[in-house]
Each structure stands twice: as structure tokens, then as C-alpha cells.
Amino acid sequence: MMHHVMKLHETHYANHPLTNWDTSSARQPVPLFFFYRTSLTAVPLALVAHFRSLPTALVLSFIHLRKMSSLLAHPINTALLLYVLHLVQRIFFPSTSVPRTPPTESNAGYSWMPRTHAPALLYTTYTPRTLAKFDGHDGGRILFAIAGIVFDVTGAKGFYGPDGMYWRVAGRDASRSAAKQSFDPGTLTSVDQPLDRLEDLTPREIENMRCWAEHFTNRHIICGRLVDNDAGEL
Structure with a gap:
């Protein structure tokens, strides 16, 4: 009887999948304790590998910070960094506040306004006598x-103006002066005489006069035309 029981016991465990595991067969089931042992081993190894890499990362970060600190130790580098940060701040975070009083200089922005409006100039007719009043005296x-x-x-x-090197032509007809390229008093006609007809000028002198007229046209304001005294009085 006892022998029969032992035989059944051996037969039962001999056919049990956990005790009758043939490693040469790929079809045999994997015992549960294998996963348990593997998981218990893999987790500590992963943690060890992770913490083992931490010192290297910390050392590299420390070296990087040391390099940055050495660069910023120079005043010029620090000033350049602050300037770049200021520009980045103005680009990505522009000021939205509008001043109550617009600036009066063009370099302050697009919304500037002049302090006063430019005086209006009317295109009019001048004579030698009326033109003589605009010689710059008394401001x-x-x-x-x-x-x-x-x-x-x-x-x-x-x-x-009165203190300038070309003060003689202020308030006068400077046509002959421009043609001769001379500021000699003899090139200026008296304001009480008729306009200079310029009939004795050479082609070269006439071209000089036209070039000077074009020069002043590009640089200054044309405010009128000059006529004889008699024509202006009619």
C-alpha cells in the first residue's frame, strides 16, 4: 500500500510541468519563478546603471557652468550678453505703452511729431526792390x-546770412554771379535798375548759371519768380 502511494506521488510530480521541464525543448512552459527572479534582478541593475551615469552628467554640467562663468567674468562679454538679452526682450516683448505726448525727434520712433508746423511759403512774384528786403537781417x-x-x-x-561768406547775393539777383562764378560786387545789378538781360554771357557761362540753378532747385525751396520793377508794380 505504501509502495503504491509513493509510486503515484512520483508519477504525479514526474508529469508536473514545473518539475519535468526539459530545457532542450522550446515548447516547454516557462516556470513562474523565472519571471520573478528575472524581474528582481533586472530592476536593481537598471537602477545601478542609471545612478552610475549621474556622476558623469553632473561633471559635464559643472564643466559647462565653469566655462560660462569664465566667459562672463570678462566685462565686455557680460555687457554684450546684457545687450543681446535686451534686444531679444524688445523683439519678443515689445512695449505696448503709448506716450501721452508724442516725441519731437524722428529718431524716437515712427509716431514723432515736429514741435511746430513748418511755415507756409506761397509762390509769388518778386521784383528787385521787394526781393532786397529778404537779406537775412533781423533774423x-x-x-x-x-x-x-x-x-x-x-x-x-x-x-x-549777414555773417556768411556769400552774403552779397542775399536779397539780390545772382544770375550773373552764378554765370561768372564770382561774388564780386560788379556782378550784381542795382535793385533800381531793370533786370540784367545777360546778353553778353558766353555759352559756357550760361551753362554755369543753369547748373547752379539746378543745384539750388534740388537743395532749396523755390518760392517765386523774379520780374522787373515795372512789371511787379502793375
Whole structure:
């Protein structure tokens, strides 16, 4: 009886999948304790590998910070970094506040306004007598004429004002002076005489006068035309 029981016991465990595992067969089931042992071994190994790489990363980060600190130790590098950060801040975070009073200079932005409006200039007719009043004295406007065109050169009072090197032509017909390229008093006609007809000028001198008229046209304001005294009085 006892022998029969032992035989059944051996037969039962001999056919049990956990005790009758043939490693040479790929079809045999894997015992449960294999997964248990594998998981218990793999987790600590992964943790060890992770923490083993931490010192290297910390060392590299420390070296990087040391390099950055050494660069920033120089005042020029620090100033350049602050300037770049300021530019980035202005690009990505522009100011949205609008000043109550617009700036009066063009370099302050697009919304600037002049302090005062420019004085209005009317295109009108001048005679030698009326033109003579605009010689820049007492801080007034400065005008002169070339080839019958009257120019406002008040903005260049340093040249054509009372203390300028070309003060003689202020308030006068400077056509012959431009043709001769001379500021000699003999090139200026008296304001009480008729306009200079310029009939004795050479082609070269006429071309000089036209070039000067074009020069002032591109640089200054044309504010009128010059006519004879008699024509202006009619």
C-alpha cells in the first residue's frame, strides 16, 4: 500500500510541468519563478546603471557652468550678453505703452511729431526792390534769384546770412554771379535798375548759371519768380 502511494506521488510530480521541464525543448512552459527572479534582478541593475551615469552628467554640467562663468567674468562679454538679452526682450516683448505726448525727434520712433508746423511759403512774384528786403537781417528770411527763379535759402543762413561768406547775393539777383562764378560786387545789378538781360554771357557761362540753378532747385525751396520793377508794380 505504501509502495503504491509513493509510486503515484512520483508519477504525479514526474508529469508536473514545473518539475519535468526539459530545457532542450522550446515548447516547454516557462516556470513562474523565472519571471520573478528575472524581474528582481533586472530592476536593481537598471537602477545601478542609471545612478552610475549621474556622476558623469553632473561633471559635464559643472564643466559647462565653469566655462560660462569664465566667459562672463570678462566685462565686455557680460555687457554684450546684457545687450543681446535686451534686444531679444524688445523683439519678443515689445512695449505696448503709448506716450501721452508724442516725441519731437524722428529718431524716437515712427509716431514723432515736429514741435511746430513748418511755415507756409506761397509762390509769388518778386521784383528787385521787394526781393532786397529778404537779406537775412533781423533774423528774417533769406532769398535770392538765379535765372529768374527765386530760392529760399534761409536754412543755409551760415552761408548766405549777414555773417556768411556769400552774403552779397542775399536779397539780390545772382544770375550773373552764378554765370561768372564770382561774388564780386560788379556782378550784381542795382535793385533800381531793370533786370540784367545777360546778353553778353558766353555759352559756357550760361551753362554755369543753369547748373547752379539746378543745384539750388534740388537743395532749396523755390518760392517765386523774379520780374522787373515795372512789371511787379502793375
